[in-house]
Each structure stands twice: as C-alpha cells, then as structure tokens.
Amino acid sequence: MAVAGTGAFGRNHVRVYRELAADGVELVAGIEPDAARAGRTAEDFGIPVYATVADALSADLRLDACSVCVPTSAHAAVAGELLSAGVDCLVEKPIAASLDEADGLIALAEKHGRMLQVGHLERFNPAVLAMEPKLTRPMFFEAHRLSVFTPRSLDVDVVLDLMIHDLDVVLTFAKSHVKEVRAVGLPILSPKVDIANVRVEFESGCVANFTASRVSTERVRKLRFFEPRQYVSIDYARRDVLVIGVDEGFSLEKAMEMGAAGGFQDGLPGLSFHKPEIVAGEPLRLELASFVEAVRERRAPRVTGGQAREALALALEIQRSMAVHAEGAGLGSFFRGDDGLGAGNRD
Numbered sequence: 620m621a622v623a624g625t626g627a628f629g630r631n632h633v634r635v636y637r638e639l640a641a642d643g644v645e646l647v648a649g650i651e652p653d654a655a656r657a658g659r660t661a662e663d664f665g666i667p668v669y670a671t672v673a674d675a676l677s678a679d680l681r682l683d684a685c686s687v688c689v690p691t692s693a694h695a696a697v698a699g700e701l702l703s704a705g706v707d708c709l710v711e712k713p714i715a716a717s718l719d720e721a722d723g724l725i726a727l728a729e730k731h732g733r734m735l736q737v738g739h740l741e742r743f744n745p746a747v748l749a750m751e752p753k754l755t756r757p758m759f760f761e762a763h764r765l766s767v768f769t770p771r772s773l774d775v776d777v778v779l780d781l782m783i784h785d786l787d788v789v790l791t792f793a794k795s796h797v798k799e800v801r802a803v804g805l806p807i808l809s810p811k812v813d814i815a816n817v818r819v820e821f822e823s824g825c826v827a828n829f830t831a832s833r834v835s836t837e838r839v840r841k842l843r844f845f846e847p848r849q850y851v852s853i854d855y856a857r858r859d860v861l862v863i864g865v866d867e868g869f870s871l872e873k874a875m876e877m878g879a880a881g882g883f884q885d886g887l888p889g890l891s892f893h894k895p896e897i898v899a900g901e902p903l904r905l906e907l908a909s910f911v912e913a914v915r916e917r918r919a920p921r922v923t924g925g926q927a928r929e930a931l932a933l934a935l936e937i938q939r940s941m942a943v944h945a946e947g948a949g950l951g952s953f954f955r956g957d958d959g960l961g962a963g964n965r966d
Contacts, residue, residue, distance in 0.1 A: 737927035
C-alpha cells in the first residue's frame with residue numbers, strides 16, 4: 620500500500636495501514652509534494668516519500684493499491700494516473716470536483732480492471748453498520764453536521780467538505796431518486812459557502828433536511844429519521860443508536876387513560892426504547908480493512924465509484940440551488956467573486 624497526500628487526514632491513512640501490518644498489509648511509500656510534510660512523514664513512519672506519483676511508480680515498490688488523500692481538485696489527476704498504471708485506489712470523498720471527472724475515474728477503473736473505492740467514512744461508522752440491515756422504510760430525515768472552523772479542505776465548500784457524508788448515508792438509506800432540491804448557503808469566513816441548509820424530496824415521498832456548518836462553536840454529528848412506527852437517532856461521534864418503537868397494539872386513548880391514573884413517570888405506555896448492539900471499531904480502520912479485503916478478493920467495494928457519483932451529483936445540485944437562492948435573494952454582495960458558491964463545480 621501507499622498513501623498519496625500525507626496531510627492531516629492522509630497521515631491517518633498512513634497510521635492505519637501501519638497498524639494493519641499484522642493482517643499482511645505492507646505500507647511501502649508516501650506521495651507528497653510538500654517537502655516539509657514529506658520529511659515529517661518519512662521520519663515519523665520510516666518510509667520513502669516521493670514528490671510525485673510518477674516518481675513512486677518508477678520505484679520498485681510492487682505497489683498493489685493506494686489511498687488518494689490529496690485535495691479534491693487533484694483527485695482526478697492523481698487517482699487517474701494511479702488507475703492507469705494498474706494500481707487500485709481508495710479516493711477520499713468527494714470522488715472528484717465534477718461529474719465529468721468522476722465519470723473519467725469510473726471509466727478508467729473499468730478499463731484497467733482496477734478497484735475504485737471512495738472514502739465515505741460514515742458508511743463504516745459502527746452505528747450505521749448496525750442500523751442499515753434493520754431499515755424498513757425511512758420517510759423523514761434530519762441531519763446535522765456542525766464543526767468549528769479549521770483551515771483544511773477550503774478548496775471546496777461545506778457541502779462537499781462536510782454535508783456530503785450525510786448525503787451519501789441518506790441516499791443509501793432512502794433508496795430512491797431525488798425529486799426536488801431547495802437550498803440556501805452563505806460564505807462566512809472563507810470565499811466558499813461555510814454554512815448551508817438543504818431540503819431534499821425523493822420520488823418515494825421521503826423528505827430529508829440537512830444542515831452543515833464549518834463555522835460552529837460546537838461539534839455535532841447526528842442523523843435522525845422516522846419510519847412507520849419507529850424513530851431512530853444515530854450519533855456518529857458517539858457511534859451509538861437509539862431506537863424508539865411504537866407497539867402494534869398502541870392506543871393513544873388507552874395511554875392517556877393510564878397516564879391520567881398514574882402519570883407517565885415510566886414513559887408513555889406502548890413505546891419501546893432500545894439500543895441495537897454495536898460492534899465497536901474505528902471507522903477509518905474498518906474502511907481501510909474493507910478496501911484491502913476488496914482488493915484481495917477482487918470484489919466490489921462497499922462504497923463504489925457509482926455510489927459516490929450519486930452523492931456528488933446531489934451535492935452539485937445543492938450548489939446550483941444555493942446559487943439560485945442567492946441570486947433571487949439579492950445576496951450577491953455576500954460572495955467574494957464567482958467561486959463563492961463553488962462555481963467551478965456547477966458544470
């Protein structure tokens with residue numbers, strides 16, 4: 620294995636691959652153009668770090684696969700070069716900066732018979748893994764992803780930086796095509812949108828509300844949704860799930876009668892509260908172990924390029940909706956130039 624891009628998140632990939640050594644995974648190199656960062660990675664992990672993909676490919680590494688953790692704007696170039704050279708790739712989310720670039724990577728993977736997995740990390744969150752097999756028919760979602768401001772990932776807006784995690788999970792859970800998108804977003808500290816609120820309606824009738832902010836004073840990672848006779852709350856950060864069910868024989872009249880007689884100290888009669896069993900694990904380690912297994916067994920990865928393309932397509936539609944809203948609301952003065960709403964991604 621190798622890791623292209625050894626910044627903050629890339630170093631985590633380096634760390635986990637090193638931890639997977641007991642499972643027969645050998646970390647052989649890093650790829651990092653920044654000399655200072657490359658030097659730190661080489662010193663801390665004792666591996667050679669090459670300035671370019673071409674340099675790494677020309678070395679005798681016997682490279683099977685590589686994590687691509689470079690900025691989104693470079694995904695197509697870096698992953699494309701690796702796939703063309705016969706190297707399986709795990710590309711960090713989002714898959715690319717545009718649908719054309721995403722289609723290009725998917726086509727290259729197919730042409731060269733290579734594995735292309737995309738790093739939608741929350742799909743490997745133990746809480747999501749525990750709940751996904753138990754889904755019935757989700758009809759209403761509320762997603763909140765708030766973070767304090769950091770200078771990382773500013774080459775994309777908050778939709779492609781943070782919200783896309785929730786877009787991917789909801790698309791996976793809802794299993795329906797998007798019918799309508801309404802969105803509003805504003806740049807606060809960066810030239811791109813830093814806070815956004817989105818309403819998505821699916822053809823199935825399901826509705827999802829998303830809020831994402833990278834200028835919050837707190838860190839929140841939660842997804843709540845309602846199914847017939849059930850409410851589910853997922854806390855990504857705590858990696859746990861709370862399920863509140865409504866018993867088949869529930870009667871509001873009977874519950875009110877019981878409440879009038881003895882109160883609701885023990886909860887509302889007819890409701891059940893439980894937490895599904897969670898198999899503990901670090902999402903990134905689960906993700907990379909899954910990628911390694913897919914590479915070894917030559918099977919489809921858990922998060923395919925096609926699925927990641929769907930999440931990207933929804934994210935870009937949200938960007939277009941935000942642009943329309945800003946124009947209609949006369950908010951042009953709030954944006955710093957044409958790229959304030961990620962204009963480079965609108966095509």
